[in-house]
Amino acid sequence: MARYNPKETEPKWRRAWEAADAFRAGPPDPSRPKYYVLEMFPYPSGRLHMGHVRNYALGDVIARYKRARGFNVLHPMGWDAFGLPAENAAMERGVDPKAWTYDNIARMRSELKELGLSIDWSREFATCDVEYYGRQQAWFLDLFEKGLVYRKEGLVNWDPVDQTVLANEQVIDGRGWRSGAVVEKRRLSQWFLRITDYADAL
Missing domain, CATH: 3.40.50.620 (HUPs)
Structure with missing residues (x-):
């Protein structure tokens, strides 16, 4: 062979x-x-x-x-x-x-x-892609009009170098995964989805 x-x-x-x-x-x-x-x-x-x-x-x-x-x-x-x-x-x-x-x-x-x-x-x-995020924005507006989107303050992981919010998985030993900067806890106004309203159906 x-x-x-x-x-x-x-x-x-x-x-x-x-x-x-x-x-x-x-x-x-x-x-x-x-x-x-x-x-x-x-x-x-x-x-x-x-x-x-x-x-x-x-x-x-x-x-x-x-x-x-x-x-x-x-x-x-x-x-x-x-x-x-x-x-x-x-x-x-x-x-x-x-x-x-x-x-x-x-x-x-x-x-x-x-x-x-x-x-x-x-x-x-x-x-x-414009086609993708355009549809996402339209979907967001649909959810907003149906009362499934709301705004409130919440605690986030803030990377002061990248100037962005990080998921918990992106914080390694207290530092941002890309920048290496010490991550700060900040309270920011954010959008939330009422996904739990559909937990039983899903």
Whole structure:
């Protein structure tokens, strides 16, 4: 048996899958159960690391397994690309935030495709796409009009260098995960969603 050569075999099968559009979610079909696989959206920093590989390899195994079991699988990709971290990173480099972000997305998309993941790339989007955040804003207004959005003060983790709020997971040993600055607790006026109103229904 010939020795496995990934430089030949991997590109061959990636081309075959792309030509067959093998990972596109099929049209609605009542005879096939639907299955949705969604890993976290990567922040487009411009380079993949092993944490990305682990995360998307796990999702890929599930998507392929469900597809092999006859499910109509939707396995999309998105990019967490909106907000101050992207702007700050671009300013540090002296480049336009939009160009920097979309260049990083292109580089990371190429790297993800080299992994041969079973992603439906026809469903790809970035949270900084006008079409995406325009719909998000419209959705927010719908929720507001129905009384499901309200404003109140709450305690947040504030990064004084990035000038942004951080999730608890982004605070490591009391410091911001990107800037390394000591995180401050601040009380800020914020928007909240009344999701618990639908807890039973969900």
